[in-house]
Amino acid sequence: MIRNEQEYREASERIEAERNRLDAHRKSLSESGLGDTELTRAMEPLVSFHEQLREEVTHYENLKRGVFPDLQNLRGLGVLLVSLRIARGITQRELAAKLDVHESQVSRDERNEYHGVTLDRANRILDALDVRLQTTVVEAPLGRETTDA
Numbered sequence: 001m002i003r004n005e006q007e008y009r010e011a012s013e014r015i016e017a018e019r020n021r022l023d024a025h026r027k028s029l030s031e032s033g034l035g036d037t038e039l040t041r042a043m044e045p046l047v048s049f050h051e052q053l054r055e056e057v058t059h060y061e062n063l064k065r066g067v068f069p070d071l072q073n074l075r076g077l078g079v080l081l082v083s084l085r086i087a088r089g090i091t092q093r094e095l096a097a098k099l100d101v102h103e104s105q106v107s108r109d110e111r112n113e114y115h116g117v118t119l120d121r122a123n124r125i126l127d128a129l130d131v132r133l134q135t136t137v138v139e140a141p142l143g144r145e146t147t148d149a
Helices: 004-030 034-063 076-089 092-099 103-111 119-128
Strands: none
Touching: 004 034, 034 076, 076 092, 076 103, 076 119, 092 103
16 A cells, blocks of 8 residues: 555656556567467566556545545554545654654554554544544345344
């Protein structure tokens, strides 16, 4: 996950370099006489890495525009907390100051995507970011009939 502008710039530059590398590698493999099926199979890992990098850049760009992925049953809460900080344009240092913790704590928490964060701590982070979450409860299909008691 891209967490700041420097990582975003580096990833964007890397996409262009990877695109050139993909084109050169594809040309080289094609010239070596590989057929379409073999060429596709040989290129698959490189293409997959390139696509993943593009997805991360797109995700970061969406966050900067305030577009967030849906949160399902609190899964992804940690990623959402990181995403909200990015969208609000707040650095890890600024968030640390608002939380009265050391910047390295925020960096470590974000690197671990706030794994195991308590609801109280998540609320403190949301307050520091001046953000409120709104929930929608949707009944999940259980594949069975329910009865009125």
